[in-house]
Each structure stands twice: as C-alpha cells, then as structure tokens.
Amino acid sequence: MTKPIILIVNGPNLNLLGTRQPELYGHETLACVEASARTHAASLGLEIEFHQSNHEGDLVDWIQSARQRCVGIIINAGAYTHTSVAILDALLAVQVPTVEVHMSHIHRREEFRHHSFVSKAAKGMICGFGSHGYILALDALARLIRGS
Template sequence: MPKPIYVLSGPNLNLLGTREPEIYGHQTLDDVRALCEARAKARGYGVVFRQSNHEGQLVDWIQEARTDAAALVLNPAAYGHTSIAILDALKMLSIPVIECHLSNPAAREAFRRETYVSLAATGVVSGFGAASYELAVEAAAGLLAR
C-alpha cells in the first residue's frame, strides 16, 4: 500500500458538531474521519487523521509528513491566518498540500479571507462543511494519480 494521506486539523475542531453548528455544521470530527477514510480507501490510500489545538504539534506533524505521507490535507483553522511557523513547515514539503475549510472564508470576516497556508498549498477546498475534507482527500488522491 502507498504512503497514507495525512489529514490534519487545527484548533477548536475537536469541538466540531457543537461549536457554532450554524457555521461549521453538526457532524463531529469522528464523522469527518470516517468520510476521509472511506474516500481514501476507495482511491487506494490509508489516512493518518489527527487534530491538535497546539501550533507546535501541527508543525511537528507537517514535518513528519515530509517523509511519511503521500499528500497532506490541512484544515489549519485560525492558525491559517496567524501562523508563519506552519507556512514555513509547509514550504518544506514536496508532496501535494490541500488546504481545507468547512466554511467559505471568503464569505466571512475580512481577517479570514486570506491565509498563510494558501501561499504553500497546491489547492484549496472550502465551503462544503464536512464534505470539504472528503473533497480534499479526493483532490489529493487525484494529484497523486497524475
């Protein structure tokens, strides 16, 4: 089996399903994991699925992905707007990087409309709720198939 697709989620996504469901939906992070695993399996990949509220932990996992992952799907959450450390880690990757958001940041507050992650991402999927993750995994697998 090929290397897995890493799916990393940033701060507050552990509360998915209860945190502002009018914006982020009612599905939990476990529901999202199941969507990602099913989509990856259908494309012949496994998934390493992780979430952290800590920036340094996310940086460590991004660095790990350099050698251990086929591709990376990252929902940086609020760190997308603030973390140069995450951007610097992403710039070291030579694998596809798909930035993922549950909501559509371009339709929200002005400070959410740009992310540092986008500067290093191969592509961005946003605005489809939990399905954004599933679509991002599909996009990563599609890039790997090229």
C-alpha cells in the first residue's frame, strides 16, 4: 500500500539556505530541511515530494500536479508569497489542504512582507520557527488528513 503524499514546494532563494542571511533563516541548508522533513513524514506514515525553484511557473506546475496525487501541500513561496496571484490561483484550483510556511516571522519584517496571497488558499500559516516550521506543518497536515 502506498503512503499518502505531501507536496513540499519552496520558492526563490531558498536554495541559498545556510548561507543567505543566517541571522534570519539559520544555518541549515535546504538539503537538511528536506532530510528532516522526510524523516518526520515517514514517522507519520506519509511520503513527501520536495521541490525548490526560483521560477514561478515551476511552482505553479508542481502545485497543479498535486491535484490527483497528493493529500496535502506545504508551501514556502518565498518572495512570491507577497506577489503571486498565479500561485494563489493554482492553490485554489487544486483544492488540496495547504499549509503556508515561512522560516522568518514575516509580520516582524518589512511592511510589504506582511501581505500574503498564499494565505487566502491556506488552511493555516506557520512562521518564525525556522526550519522547524516544516515539521509543524507536517503535523498540522497529518491531523487535517486524518480528521483529528
């Protein structure tokens, strides 16, 4: 029997984790974030697909591909959070439970980062907990999926 799949989508500049503004984002690389998420997902009986791109269309394509295959989406859209109606539309179209993640506390940052298009499609947002936000998002989705 196959495990339920969670799609994890990461947007622009997240490939630079570990070296980009470590005072905001920490010292872990995206590969470390992925490894932790895979381990935690397995403990929850879930499988993940993990992607990162600096290109908006890639994120939209991955989200659209989740429609029939995935039971949930975790998205850290990076800067596209604040600008992308295309990502919002894709999330609304697939009708898959979505949790928005931000490693930094976006509401304590510049004013333009306070607005999120993604939030309009997400069940909830986790921000300010660094890479642990992905683990919290997996826990939240597991509960949503199981209806508890």
